[in-house]
Amino acid sequence: MPTAVAGPEIERLIQLLARLPGLGPRSARRAALFLIKKREQVMTPLTNALQTALEKIVVCKTCGNIDTQDPCTVCTDTRRDQSILVVVADVADLWALERAHAVNGRYHVLGGTLSPLDGVGPQDLSIDALVARAHEPQVNEVILALNATVDGQTTAHYITELLGDANVKVTRLAHGVPVGGELDYLDEGTLSAAMKQRTLF
Amino acid sequence: MQWTDEGIVIGVRRHGEASAILELMTREHGRHVGMVRGGFGTRMKPVLQTGNSVSATWRARLEDHMGNYTVEPLRQRASDYFGAPHAIYGVSHLAALMRLLPERDPHEGLFNEFEAILDGLEDAAWAAPQVARFEMQLLSELGFGLDLEECAATGATEELIYVSPKSGRAVSREAGAPYADRMFKLPPFLTDPSRAPSGRDLDDGFKLTGFFLARHVLEPRGMQLADERMHFLAALARALPNVA
Numbered sequence: 241m242p243t244a245v246a247g248p249e250i251e252r253l254i255q256l257l258a259r260l261p262g263l264g265p266r267s268a269r270r271a272a273l274f275l276i277k278k279r280e281q282v283m284t285p286l287t288n289a290l291q292t293a294l295e296k297i298v299v300c301k302t303c304g305n306i307d308t309q310d311p312c313t314v315c316t317d318t319r320r321d322q323s324i325l326v327v328v329a330d331v332a333d334l335w336a337l338e339r340a341h342a343v344n345g346r347y348h349v350l351g352g353t354l355s356p357l358d359g360v361g362p363q364d365l366s367i368d369a370l371v372a373r374a375h376e377p378q379v380n381e382v383i384l385a386l387n388a389t390v391d392g393q394t395t396a397h398y399i400t401e402l403l404g405d406a407n408v409k410v411t412r413l414a415h416g417v418p419v420g421g422e423l424d425y426l427d428e429g430t431l432s433a434a435m436k437q438r439t440l441f
Numbered sequence: 442m443q444w445t446d447e448g449i450v451i452g453v454r455r456h457g458e459a460s461a462i463l464e465l466m467t468r469e470h471g472r473h474v475g476m477v478r479g480g481f482g483t484r485m486k487p488v489l490q491t492g493n494s495v496s497a498t499w500r501a502r503l504e505d506h507m508g509n510y511t512v513e514p515l516r517q518r519a520s521d522y523f524g525a526p527h528a529i530y531g532v533s534h535l536a537a538l539m540r541l542l543p544e545r546d547p548h549e550g551l552f553n554e555f556e557a558i559l560d561g562l563e564d565a566a567w568a569a570p571q572v573a574r575f576e577m578q579l580l581s582e583l584g585f586g587l588d589l590e591e592c593a594a595t596g597a598t599e600e601l602i603y604v605s606p607k608s609g610r611a612v613s614r615e616a617g618a619p620y621a622d623r624m625f626k627l628p629p630f631l632t633d634p635s636r637a638p639s640g641r642d643l644d645d646g647f648k649l650t651g652f653f654l655a656r657h658v659l660e661p662r663g664m665q666l667a668d669e670r671m672h673f674l675a676a677l678a679r680a681l682p683n684v685a
Contacts, residue, residue, distance in 0.1 A: 241465060252653065335502075354668055356533060356667060356668070358539060389519075389524065390492065390532060393522070393532065394522045394529050397526040397529055397676075400526075401526075401675075415520065427485050427488065427514065428516075428517040429490070429518075429520035430520065432517070432520050432521060433521075
């Protein structure tokens with residue numbers, strides 16, 4: 241029968257770390273040990289950072305982004321193109337687009353995609369707020385930057401229908417060959433989508 | 442326990458960080474669930490999209506275990522549907538219908554029909570009557586088949602233009618005339634695949650199958666007709682504004 245090698249406080253720390261994405265019980269144990277060994281250099285600043293984050297992070301009521309202010313930094317940035325609204329499923333997607341400097345518009349985070357299997361319906365997503373924002377006079381284009389999955393594209397079509405009476409251009413991301421991708425290694429679905437959406441060269 | 446079969450993805454749920462619980466409609470083993478290690482990883486995610494065909498090997502220590510799948514792509518259709526609203530709603534609707542079947546109960550005829558419709562789902566005019574007939578076939582496979590061969594009242598086999606909402610049996614023009622407002626219309630394309638449906642016929646056909654699906658299959662399970670079906674029909678109406 242296994243016996244505990246550490247006190248309950250340490251076991252609790254390991255249990256909590258093991259809940260983080262990418263960490264299992266073994267790696268959580270290593271991380272806990274690392275934190276304990278580096279109490280002053282890592283553990284204290286990490287604790288403080290976590291406490292600050294817990295106290296200050298809020299969800300932006302305008303776009304659904306997370307930040308330490310509401311409205312968030314993106315929404316209050318006057319240098320951004322106010323005529324473009326980029327719709328993403330999650331905050332992680334917003335961060336990905338920002339990392340890529342792909343677009344200089346404002347965002348709207350839906351909070352997921354429609355998924356009948358998981359019981360996620362329109363009422364579970366921030367769709368009403370999106371429709372209201374799309375009707376703002378300064379918005380000319382809504383870019384649906386949603387996943388190239390059945391759920392993502394179902395959501396895109398659903399939103400497109402709802403925006404039918406808004407005076408905006410609705411666009412979506414292209415699907416096709418990624419930069420650096422070799423045709424030989426691409427899956428059949430991506431190749432088929434790329435061929436269908438080929439453009440004049 | 443181990444078998445290999447051809448299957449069509451009808452549902453995928455995340456399990457842990459990168460694995461997936463995969464629900465397949467297989468040709469010989471019916472609707473079957475199993476775990477795919479790495480199923481939510483970047484390599485497998487494009488393969489495990491609703492509507493794609495895969496070759497699946499299922500392994501488990503005992504037959505009643507959920508077991509593990511190893512899958513290889515056979516035909517990746519999902520991306521073909523992205524551009525057409527009726528197709529993307531249609532694949533979700535068809536998958537939801539397949540999930541109504543009991544687990545591990547083979548329905549090879551339905552599987553073949555499902556596969557054929559998925560192959561042509563982009564063509565709205567072709568797919569619309571196929572999906573209506575598929576709903577009727579599903580009712581039949583679940584034990585609630587409509588009897589459309591002869592009139593429930595007179596036994597006549599000609600001019601069957603109504604279906605009784607009570608019995609699910611066909612009724613002839615003459616016998617059904619006094620109750621016409623309470624009967625469902627029986628569009629000819631449902632019984633004769635060679636007849637091209639008009640827009641009104643499609644509407645009548647889906648009303649008929651929708652009613653019996655809801656009454657016999659969904660309501661006893663505390664369910665109702667899914668939103669995907671409603672969106673699919675609305676998208677069809679937009680895609681086929683001038684159906685003959």
